[in-house]
Amino acid sequence: MTSSDPTPEPGSPVPGGQPKGFDLGTLLAERGGERYDLHGKHLNHQLPRMLHTIGFDKFYERAEGAHFWDAEGNDYLDMLAGFGVMGVGRHHPVVRKALHDVLDAGLPDLTRFDCQPLPGLLAEKLLSYTPHLDRVFFGNSGTEAVETALKFARYATGKPRVLYCKHSFHGLTTGSLSVNGEEGFQDGFAPLLPDTEIEVGDLDALARELKRGDVAAMIVEPIQGHGVYIPPAGYLRSAQSLLRAHKALLICDEVQTGIGRTGTFYAYQQEEGVEPDLLTVAKTLSGGYVPVGATLGRDWIFKKVYSSMDRVLVHSASYGSNAQAMVAGLATLSVMEDEQLVENSRRMGDLLRTRLAALVDEYELLKDVRGRGLMVAVEFGRPKSLKLRGRWTMLQAARKGLFAQMVVVPLLQRHRILTQVSGDHIEVIKLIPPLVVDEADIDRFVNAFTDVMDDAHGGGGLMWDFGRTLVKQAVANR
Template sequence: MDILQRLKARQAENFDLHTQHLNAQMVNVLKTIGFNRQYVRAEGPYLYDQEGHQYLDLLAGFGVFALGRNHPTVVQVLQDVLGASLPNLVQLDVSLLSGLLAEKLVEVTPPGLDRIFFANSGTEAVEAAIKFSRYATGRSKIVFCSGGYHGLTLGSLSATGDDYFRAGFGPLLPDFIEVPFGDLAALEQALHRRDVAAFITEPIQGHGVWIPPEDYLPGAAALCQRTGTLFVADEVQTGLGRTGQWWAVDHWGVEPDILCVAKALSGGFVPVGAVACRQWIFEKMFNRMDRAVVHGSTFGKNNLAMAAGLATLEVLETENLIANSARMGERMLADLQPLVTQYECLKEVRGRGLMIALEFAEPRSLSLKMAWKMLEAANQGLFSQMITVPLFERHRILSQVAGHGMNVVKFIPPLTLTEGDRQWIVEGVTDVVADAHRVPGAAWDFGKSLATKALRMKAGVG
């Protein structure tokens, strides 16, 4: 089987194949917003289409490609492991590679997280954290935050504070309690009966890049300690340097009881998730020999995933990518924040490290206000597409809307971003935001087209 020849022969069929056999609605979305490209190569923070055009990827596979795509160190490590004919997934054995990765994770995670459990993804890591918390405390309740996202399997979904993902999948798991993000009083009220197993939160919420008040996470950790509640930090997206520190909790000096990691740990190649937790929690869960396999994941400790994780941690350290994330993020915020005073639709530019959001809001001037209301009436959050689509079409910058129904555009690029890339982003954003403030203009012509399509979909036409 010559897989490369097969890909070359059929490279123009990707959209047809997905329409026939996978998610046809995803194909419709990409064609509607003009994102239907045929990418044929990827390197670092760049994608290349069949015509040789270069794109700057600020989506990074939803944060998977912290090292960029096809990093040579990770490629070499995986090739070495594949060529070594190592025993893999013996199951009634303990592998050296998983031990080495666990040792390294303990070294770089916050103090006190001495035990590691491996899974295949972020949502699996969260599911494990929920189970570990319930068993270790003997309690059933889980407190989570509005707007938080923890995954789409049933337990993780039960802790996801977004009705867009939850609607139609109920009843979800019982004993999950929602509180507002950043509200210590509400959290104290939820925990005061001392019957909650765990409080789970993203230190910085990915959907919207919402940064909590400075006292929130330290206060939450103190409340958890006082009430015997485990503090679970979901660092699936924020971890491994994304925010300019190893972990987002490091910005506040918080030491969680359980920490979930995935996405970037894969190096962009082999899915891997991990739970780091305090030893007493682990020993409660696996407290006897007959409970040694009471929770597990068949592929969780596979050799390729473990090798990819080790290579990723090595690259983060040797190439100083966490420091680069902090430096590039600070400079980009400094470049973009002045636009807030220049353009009335741009409400805020915020972020930590290379996790950055542009938030847009209803303008004051009459012509812009009327145009804005037209878009919002058709579909809430539609204005954001007037930013992401021109960024892509005119400047070949791939970005995303930060969440359903939000007028927030989010950048989570690879941590390898260069000064040239930063200038590329700043010039593109400045041009597109300026154009979105010209009424009438090309941007608003496109906005009207989007609104028309949105109204047609609501009416069930087309």
């Protein structure tokens, strides 16, 4: 601004009035305290309601790596990674600098009638991890990556039906919802696509459905995100053979499991001979900054969908391939390699599971510890002793999943560790921390978890009192 320019700098005071223009610091300083009220008034009002109820209504102020801090400077350990999007940790300096660089570069982005270099470079890099796949479509989220895979599978095979697994989660837009096997999500949103649910691991059911001749594909998470259920060994390979025999496609949804989460770059790579025809990726690819989704596929599938110049825009997204998202993806993959985060995920995941598994014999409420890499489930189950069994039964009668909620709450309240219950009506908590966690973080989690288990088994009044509050709420919500 020159001295003759009458426009004030954003945020600067104007004579006799309020600051004019946009200034982020001023806005947050003035209005940041209203966050829960604003959300309750203008967004999904049940979120602040739920957060107030369980005492999760914190004021976090700063974040870095696998940690964030509240206004008093208390440090929290993040075992949730923003539902998995913070794979390389929060505000990774390499990703952050790359994004500053791309903003400062003033690129002619999204002209829509040219070819920019960044999408091609990210596609080339992504495809280097799956040499049997040839092409990429970029959208803006996990569910959009799934929608793309469903459309491409139907068009390429000329068949309408997609098979999916019970308990699966593939996103919440209408197509993805049609292949969502988690109870409750589909209710009230019909009619959906004519897709069909089968049990994960049930090859007979798959063969039976394929015989009808109308199946375009099966979509499967190599490890299910809700509950961290791992299919039986050999299932993906056998399913792939059956699908191929019926000219149907295998879609692996690696939105959550992909990019190192399970200790290999993709989870499907843990089973020899598996080569999905379509593969969906999102979450970690964003660097935790810019939403991005990618659908990778075989050449012939893309060639069929985009079979003529007339069809060039038959599947596209206005923001797809935008420069910021592409840079976030490229910088993230560079960090994954430079910091060997796939290897870290495997090592830290092994350590976490080994230490937690050692507790299973000590605590009767603890039933199972499972997972791969840094995708870990801790499952609770019916205890043997009479006293604990009474309490457990009281919770189960009100609603399944309340005990897991009873564990998640003190982990945050007492130990400042953020975790989540892994799906509705299951007694499982899921741990998906940023892939940058170290041994000190694992130690902190295991010590905190041990303390909470001690409390639950020692009949610690506070924890079970909270359980009774949850029971009352569950009954009131019926």
